[in-house]
Amino acid sequence: MKIISDLLMTALYTVFIQNLVLSSGLGMSEAIRVSTKPGTFGKFAVMISGFSVVTSVLCSLIDKISFMSDVTYAVRAAVYGGILAAVFIITAVVARFVFKASPKFLGTLGIAALNTLVLAVPYINHSAAYSFADSIGSGIGAGIAFVLAAALISRGSAILAENESIPEVFKGTPAMFLYVAMLSLAFTGFSDVNLFA
Amino acid sequence: MSNTNISFKDMLVKGALIFNPVLIQLVGLCPVVAASTTLAGSVALSVALFVELTATCVIASALFKKVPRWVRVPLYLIIGLALICPILWYIETKTLINISLGMKIYIPLIAINSVTAVHCEQFAVKNSVRHAFYDAAAVSIGASAVMLIVGATREIFGSGSLAGVKLELPVIFKGMAMPFGCLILLGFMAAGLKAFLNYRYLGEDEAEPDDIQEAEKILDSGVEEVEIFDEFWSEQTEEEQPEPEEKAQPETKEEIRDSANEDIEDFFRSIGIDYYEKGDEQ
Numbered sequence: 001m002k003i004i005s006d007l008l009m010t011a012l013y014t015v016f017i018q019n020l021v022l023s024s025g026l027g028m029s030e031a032i033r034v035s036t037k038p039g040t041f042g043k044f045a046v047m048i049s050g051f052s053v054v055t056s057v058l059c060s061l062i063d064k065i066s067f068m069s070d071v072t073y074a075v076r077a078a079v080y081g082g083i084l085a086a087v088f089i090i091t092a093v094v095a096r097f098v099f100k101a102s103p104k105f106l107g108t109l110g111i112a113a114l115n116t117l118v119l120a121v122p123y124i125n126h127s128a129a130y131s132f133a134d135s136i137g138s139g140i141g142a143g144i145a146f147v148l149a150a151a152l153i154s155r156g157s158a159i160l161a162e163n164e165s166i167p168e169v170f171k172g173t174p175a176m177f178l179y180v181a182m183l184s185l186a187f188t189g190f191s192d193v194n195l196f197a
Numbered sequence: 198m199s200n201t202n203i204s205f206k207d208m209l210v211k212g213a214l215i216f217n218p219v220l221i222q223l224v225g226l227c228p229v230v231a232a233s234t235t236l237a238g239s240v241a242l243s244v245a246l247f248v249e250l251t252a253t254c255v256i257a258s259a260l261f262k263k264v265p266r267w268v269r270v271p272l273y274l275i276i277g278l279a280l281i282c283p284i285l286w287y288i289e290t291k292t293l294i295n296i297s298l299g300m301k302i303y304i305p306l307i308a309i310n311s312v313t314a315v316h317c318e319q320f321a322v323k324n325s326v327r328h329a330f331y332d333a334a335a336v337s338i339g340a341s342a343v344m345l346i347v348g349a350t351r352e353i354f355g356s357g358s359l360a361g362v363k364l365e366l367p368v369i370f371k372g373m374a375m376p377f378g379c380l381i382l383l384g385f386m387a388a389g390l391k392a393f394l395n396y397r398y399l400g401e402d403e404a405e406p407d408d409i410q411e412a413e414k415i416l417d418s419g420v421e422e423v424e425i426f427d428e429f430w431s432e433q434t435e436e437e438q439p440e441p442e443e444k445a446q447p448e449t450k451e452e453i454r455d456s457a458n459e460d461i462e463d464f465f466r467s468i469g470i471d472y473y474e475k476g477d478e479q
Contacts, residue, residue: 022376023376024231024376025226025227025229025230025231025376025379026227026231027227028226028227028230029223029224029225029226029227029311030311032223032226033223072285072286072289072290073285073289073298073301073302073305074282074283074285074286074289074301074305075282075286077278077281077282077285077305077308078278078282078305081274081275081278081282081305081308081309082275082278084274084309085271085274085275088270088271089268089271092267092268092271096267103266103267106266106267107266107267109267110266110267110270110271110314114270114271114273114274114309114314115309115311116227116306116309116310119305119306119309120302120306123302127298127302169388169389169391169392169395170384170388172391173220173221173223173387173391174384174385174387174388174391175384176223176384177380177381177383177384177387178380178381178384180380181377181378181380181381181384182377184375184376184377184380185372185377188372188375188376188377193371193375194371195370195371195372195375
């Protein structure tokens with residue numbers, strides 16, 4: 001029971017308090033691009049959560065080996081990156097040759113797997129000293145956080161596109177930056193930080 | 198796809214300014230938003246990005262043209278890590294340079310940056326090694342310029358110092374060091390760049406014929422690149438791409454000017470920036 005509650009608490013924390021996309025900027029480029037295709041949100045949520053969970057669980061297991069306890073961050077980066085690349089290649093090979101997946105599907109799989117968000121999750125688990133259940137929770141939370149961010153950006157960009165009162169030079173990308181900044185500020189509010197020294 | 202006549206200067210203007218990866222293409226936001234909080238950090242990230250992007254693009258152009266796309270993408274990550282990790286390891290263990298924990302995490306994340314995937318996949322593997330290097334260098338310079346401006350501004354207003362030297366500021370706004378502060382700054386920088394591009398390439402009264410010719414030459418390859426950039430994100434396979442329509446070649450200076458302006462406006466619309474109609478120009 002404690003394992004499930006730890007898992008859920010970490011997932012909720014990753015989605016709302018420490019939204020990795022809006023509060024940390026991880027996977028932000030992909031979230032903005034995916035936000036233009038609301039029909040793909042579910043697919044991305046499942047894929048990113050899946051890759052995050054598998055990668056972070058494998059990295060947690062590797063971290064338990066005594067060799068990993070005092071390695072430099074450079075070695076840790078190589079190990080985590082290698083695990084993520086291996087997970088993606090195995091998944092893609094199975095999808096391509098067993099399930100006869102199309103190149104289009106493999107392209108989506110690549111965007112979902114190989115981004116800063118998925119690779120950052122094992123680092124966060126390591127630096128926060130997350131347990132095995134926490135690692136699963138943070139992996140699931142990363143996928144949900146990504147889709148929450150993409151959905152909020154998607155809705156906002158639709159409203160921005162209809163707003164005729166925005167000055168010409170701020171239309172498009174600049175307005176999008178400012179809108180995402182407001183979302184980021186909103187999530188920063190959950191973390192109880194003092195903005196002025 | 199290859200355009201052997203295009204020079205490094207043209208590609209620099211295109212890659213660093215007109216198609217700035219951060220401010221126009223919205224790729225590579227993670228290191229800028231999350232890690233460029235100081236000038237020193239921005240310099241480290243810029244160097245890492247330049248080394249990783251140019252080397253990966255050159256290797257991709259030389260070796261990966263016949264490798265399937267779904268195999269190429271993870272190879273970019275492995276190459277990036279193979280380049281960055283030894284340098285980071287050397288700095289961590291063999292030098293006295295003090296790198297923050299954030300930098301130790303975010304520098305390796307450069308290897309999985311969307312800038313690398315997009316430019317390797319959509320330019321490097323379809324062009325010569327020389328042009329792949331030009332494109333990667335130009336894009337790195339564009340991204341680095343943004344990172345350095347953002348890093349310096351955030352350090353000044355967020356920490357009250359510049360390059361570690363304390364400044365006497367009446368108030369410090371710690372929010373500048375947070376992602377939302379960076380995004381606000383990027384919004385104003387993107388608006389400034391858009392206003393500059395508008396003045397430089399779309400202002401009919403201000404633009405000289407040479408400028409129009411220059412813009413057209415750049416856009417000859419530039420618009421094509423944006424189309425394939427969008428293709429990367431649109432998940433379409435090559436078989437699903439419609440055949441491009443043949444364009445009539447402009448002859449007079451006025452036709453060249455109109456053609457260049459239309460191309461620039463089309464480009465901006467293709468990336469989600471709606472320019473006003475010609476009749477409504479101020």
